[in-house]
Amino acid sequence: MKQSITLFGLLWMISISAPILAQAMDHNMQEMNHHMMMQSKDGGSDKRISLQLSPQQKQHQLANMRSHIQAVQEIVGMLSQGKFNHASSIAHQKLGLTPEMKKMCNMFDNTNFRKLGLAFHQSADELGDVLQKGNLKQSLRALHNTMNYCVQCHATFRQ
Numbered sequence: 001m002k003q004s005i006t007l008f009g010l011l012w013m014i015s016i017s018a019p020i021l022a023q024a025m026d027h028n029m030q031e032m033n034h035h036m037m038m039q040s041k042d043g044g045s046d047k048r049i050s051l052q053l054s055p056q057q058k059q060h061q062l063a064n065m066r067s068h069i070q071a072v073q074e075i076v077g078m079l080s081q082g083k084f085n086h087a088s089s090i091a092h093q094k095l096g097l098t099p100e101m102k103k104m105c106n107m108f109d110n111t112n113f114r115k116l117g118l119a120f121h122q123s124a125d126e127l128g129d130v131l132q133k134g135n136l137k138q139s140l141r142a143l144h145n146t147m148n149y150c151v152q153c154h155a156t157f158r159q
């Protein structure tokens, strides 16, 4: 008898709560859809600072970025093979503050972006110097430091 009362109580609770739950979920979905719509309209929850680049500048920047990530991939590969000198020259040539990179960074209007970009390239030259010494742990630390700039800039700016 006691058991059937418990069972009845349980069924009753489910029958009452299920529609409420369904309604609440439906409401949540509506809110989510609304949120997503707003996001696509105005950049929504992307609070990063826009650099207001032209379509041409955008393509140029992305191509440059793809070359950056390739350089990092190459450096990691070289490290795994103990080819420190090769890794060092990749760091200097592809990530370092070459006259070309300096010129590119200085074309941006946003002062903080420019500073971050230049500091990033400088850190890559330091990375190149550390790599030259052939110490894996120090090299990884320097690579980590340079990659902090990638992360920091991506978290702050968008095209």
Ligand code: HEC
Residues within 6 Å of the ligand: 062, 063, 065, 066, 068, 069, 072, 113, 116, 117, 120, 146, 147, 149, 150, 151, 153, 154, 157, 158, 159
């Ligand atoms: C000073 C700023 C800055 C630094 C430093 C930086 N990036 Fe970027 N990167 C950007 C911006 C801005 C974008 C465009 C992001 C957006 O609009 O969502 C971008 C985009 C990218 C993309 C997307 C490319 C594509 O074709 O879609 C990759 C990959 C990338 N960065 C890799 C890197 C790597 C790897 C590093 C460091 C070794 C790095 N970036 C350092 C600013 C930076």
